[in-house]
Amino acid sequence: MKLATLKNQTPDGRLVLVSRDLTKAVDVSHIAPTMQQAIERWQDVEPALRELEQAINVNTLDGVFEFDTTQAAAPLPRAWQWLDGSLFLSHGDLMQQAFNHAPIKDADIIPLIYQGAGDDFRGPNDDIVLPAEEHGIDFEGEFAVIVDEVPMGTPADRALEHVRLITMVNDVSLRTMAPREMQTGFGFVQAKPSTSFAAVAITPDELGDAWRDGRVHLPLHVSWNGEWFGHPNGGAMHFGFHELIAHAALTRRLSAGTVLGSGTVSNSDRSVGSACISERRAIDVIQYGEIRTGFMKFGDQVRISASLPDGSEPFGAIDQKIAVCTK
Amino acid sequence: MKLATLKNQTPDGRLVLVSRDLTKAVDVSHIAPTMQQAIERWQDVEPALRELEQAINVNTLDGVFEFDTTQAAAPLPRAWQWLDGSLFLSHGDLMQQAFNHAPIKDADIIPLIYQGAGDDFRGPNDDIVLPAEEHGIDFEGEFAVIVDEVPMGTPADRALEHVRLITMVNDVSLRTMAPREMQTGFGFVQAKPSTSFAAVAITPDELGDAWRDGRVHLPLHVSWNGEWFGHPNGGAMHFGFHELIAHAALTRRLSAGTVLGSGTVSNSDRSVGSACISERRAIDVIQYGEIRTGFMKFGDQVRISASLPDGSEPFGAIDQKIAVCTK
Numbered sequence: 341m342k343l344a345t346l347k348n349q350t351p352d353g354r355l356v357l358v359s360r361d362l363t364k365a366v367d368v369s370h371i372a373p374t375m376q377q378a379i380e381r382w383q384d385v386e387p388a389l390r391e392l393e394q395a396i397n398v399n400t401l402d403g404v405f406e407f408d409t410t411q412a413a414a415p416l417p418r419a420w421q422w423l424d425g426s427l428f429l430s431h432g433d434l435m436q437q438a439f440n441h442a443p444i445k446d447a448d449i450i451p452l453i454y455q456g457a458g459d460d461f462r463g464p465n466d467d468i469v470l471p472a473e474e475h476g477i478d479f480e481g482e483f484a485v486i487v488d489e490v491p492m493g494t495p496a497d498r499a500l501e502h503v504r505l506i507t508m509v510n511d512v513s514l515r516t517m518a519p520r521e522m523q524t525g526f527g528f529v530q531a532k533p534s535t536s537f538a539a540v541a542i543t544p545d546e547l548g549d550a551w552r553d554g555r556v557h558l559p560l561h562v563s564w565n566g567e568w569f570g571h572p573n574g575g576a577m578h579f580g581f582h583e584l585i586a587h588a589a590l591t592r593r594l595s596a597g598t599v600l601g602s603g604t605v606s607n608s609d610r611s612v613g614s615a616c617i618s619e620r621r622a623i624d625v626i627q628y629g630e631i632r633t634g635f636m637k638f639g640d641q642v643r644i645s646a647s648l649p650d651g652s653e654p655f656g657a658i659d660q661k662i663a664v665c666t667k
Numbered sequence: 668m669k670l671a672t673l674k675n676q677t678p679d680g681r682l683v684l685v686s687r688d689l690t691k692a693v694d695v696s697h698i699a700p701t702m703q704q705a706i707e708r709w710q711d712v713e714p715a716l717r718e719l720e721q722a723i724n725v726n727t728l729d730g731v732f733e734f735d736t737t738q739a740a741a742p743l744p745r746a747w748q749w750l751d752g753s754l755f756l757s758h759g760d761l762m763q764q765a766f767n768h769a770p771i772k773d774a775d776i777i778p779l780i781y782q783g784a785g786d787d788f789r790g791p792n793d794d795i796v797l798p799a800e801e802h803g804i805d806f807e808g809e810f811a812v813i814v815d816e817v818p819m820g821t822p823a824d825r826a827l828e829h830v831r832l833i834t835m836v837n838d839v840s841l842r843t844m845a846p847r848e849m850q851t852g853f854g855f856v857q858a859k860p861s862t863s864f865a866a867v868a869i870t871p872d873e874l875g876d877a878w879r880d881g882r883v884h885l886p887l888h889v890s891w892n893g894e895w896f897g898h899p900n901g902g903a904m905h906f907g908f909h910e911l912i913a914h915a916a917l918t919r920r921l922s923a924g925t926v927l928g929s930g931t932v933s934n935s936d937r938s939v940g941s942a943c944i945s946e947r948r949a950i951d952v953i954q955y956g957e958i959r960t961g962f963m964k965f966g967d968q969v970r971i972s973a974s975l976p977d978g979s980e981p982f983g984a985i986d987q988k989i990a991v992c993t994k
Contacts, residue, residue: 351707351922380678418922420745420786423856444851454853455782459747459922471820471918492992493798514918524771526781527854529750533918591798591841591860595678595745595786665819 341393342540342654343368343505345375345413347463352376353413357389358540359396362656365407366396375416375541380596382488382504407539409656414461414537415507416486416597422458422535423588424482424511424601425451429578431606431619438622451579451587454527456511458599462536464656467663468512470533476515477636477662479564480604481615481644483556483574484509485581486541490594499585500554502594505541508560508655509601510644512536515618515635538655546654554580558646558654560605562615565641569620570613572605574646615644638664668720669867670695670832672702672740674790679703680740684716685867686723689983692734693723702743702868707923709815709831734866736983741788741864742834743813743924749785749862750915751809751838751928752778756905758933758946765949778906778914781854783838785926789863791983794990795839797860803842804963804989806891807931808942808971810883810901811836812908813868817921826912827881829921832868835887835982836928837971839863842945842962865982873981881907885973885981887932889942892968896947897940899932901973942971965991 342360345353352374356365371388372378378385395401426432429448436443444452462468470477487502494502517531544551550558557575561568584600604616614620617635624632636642645657669687672680679701683692698715699705705712722728753759756775763770771779789795797804814829821829844858871878877885884902888895911927931943941947944962951959963969972984 418747420747421784423784426853445847447851450847452851452853453856455784455856457748457750457782457919459925460920469819475918491994492796493994517918520772520777522852524774524779525849525852525854526753526779527852529780529782529915530918534920588856591802591844591857592784593787593861598786667818667820 341389341543342546343375343378343415343542344407344540345415345417346411347413351417353417357392357396358407360546362407362540364396364404366392366401366404368392376597379486379488379504409539410465412465412539413463415505415541416599417461419458419461419597419599420595421598422456423453423598424456424603425453425579425584426603427451427577427579427584428603428606430576430608431604434619434622434626438625448578451584452603453584453588456528456532456535460534462534464537464539464658465660466536467661468536469663469665471665473635473637475517478513478515478617479562479636479642479644480511480513481560481562482509482511482601482604483560483646484599484601487585487594487596487598487600489596490585490589490598492589492591492593494586494589496582496586499582502585503544503581506544506547506551506556507541508538508644508646508658510536510642510658510660511601511604513616513618536658536660538658540655542654550648554582556646558648560615561645561647562613563643568613570615572607572612572615574602574605576607577602636662638662668716668870669873670702670705670742671734671867672742672744673738674740678744680744684719684723685734687873689734689867691723691731693719693728693731695719703924706813706815706831736866737792739792739866740790742832742868743926744788746785746788746924746926747922748925749783750780750911750925751783751930752780752906752911753930754778754904754906754911755930755933757903757935758931761946761949761953765952775905778911779930780911780915783855783859783862787861789861791864791866791985792987793863794988795863796990796992797841798992800962800964802844805840805842805944806889806963806969806971807838807840808887808889809836809838809928809931810887810973811926811928814912814921814923814925814927816923817912817916817925819916819918819920821913821916823909823913826909829912830871830908833871833874833878833883834868835865835971835973835985837863837969837985837987838928838931840943840945863985863987865985867982869981877975881909883973885975887942888972888974889940890970895940897942899934899939899942901929901932903934904929963989965989
């Protein structure tokens, strides 16, 4: 089942059900007006949504309209909690090797994760509006999950029960700001502006056995201004999402609608490229002894999409441009 | 004007207006059903709320009932963004002196601030439910502001226009977890469980000239199990809230209902005590060469309140106990 949020002049938009091929949608706001409310009442609303899902996929539903991703907000246009990991160890290894960063202690046994700001997510075709190129504008292609309420102390082996939806993220990052913010120990504020999401969030069954071990075992295709940039596979995540959820829930409950991200997808096989510029720059340094890749400029475009073995794109594509903030 | 949220079995509760002396309340959900909606539509709802404010304070209002803080949720039971600063430099100085921490570079010229989790705030008399004493349970008495929408790039000299409400915070912290999380550079996740708030959030005019320069110039009285622990003054904040807001809004808009905290209130005059145990432990080390103060135990109680020159407590008191998570 695939769900999306259409923009409607309210902060949380309106919930729609989308056909598997992403061409058609139907309003389901009579079942749950918003994605947040659907997640909060998942057990109650899922049966009604599942009935419509069958109908929309066999073309027997009234009220169906064309699904236009430019009208889509993020599946959750805002989230009460947005936790983003850094769970692909080859990414950290490359950064350390290239820039002589000290390794982060125990990153292979304790999941690395930070609190992000969930108050202002962007849709898949929304411009990424930023104040200045010199902040080092970068994309990060990621997978993410949306959970219902996770009680405090939930162990990893019970955590996947709470994963209701899976989606795809462009964790826009400002690289010149990150080192200082990391040095303070307080994590990212200015270095992580508003995050962008795929048009749809989908139930795990939509991925078949590509969703296993709490990981999305699919390549994430990234292109920058129309040129291939990488297609690393999400299966290389060092920790599964269940371990990320258990880590975050150790000392608090996670409220329904919490979004957890994987961090930039990265593989040790360099032939598959990267899902963020920062990693390509690290490889530049290792291969050529110098950085040869600049960051994004205003007007630049990035496209991020996962593909199933049949070539279809289960989340559609994040496809957006960088724009200058004119205010 | 003083506003509060009463628990009503929904995640966001219902909005009430509270009398200046905190004894009486009246339902204002016909004006705005929740605090979040009041903040989002502040310009529209403020006039109607102000009319009721006058009436409740002169006892001419129907429908008034006794205000019971045990029924109060946090003013915003959940926030789309919760940013907490560390803006009292004497706190950092003491920690560095006692524990040989490296000073945080430029902490006197760039505000220190982290993203917290806003999905699960607790009311002023709610138990602080935690899994284990050995995590080093601490309180932190703070002031906080709630803003309406702050556009990206808002400068400090325009930022105070967005401060709609002021409140008081117990930023519960787990001290044995913080050092490792700071070392990763990713900031606090496990070390910052759910945060507690005063029963009311109040408009700046309620503080008279104690609200100036973007700071709350009032002593914050903290007691632990009924014993005085400190009464440092909020006026010693190194940065004003306007500077914190401008810092956070440099690369993103802050959505309406964003909460910004001051960090634990701390003064260089040691005779006023501290607003968190961690700081007392640092002073132990400096004074006695050893830590003499333990952290909180299950069943322990903390009380936090600010006082105006006439002795009244404009926010009431945060007064709560530590309880063990039994699930």
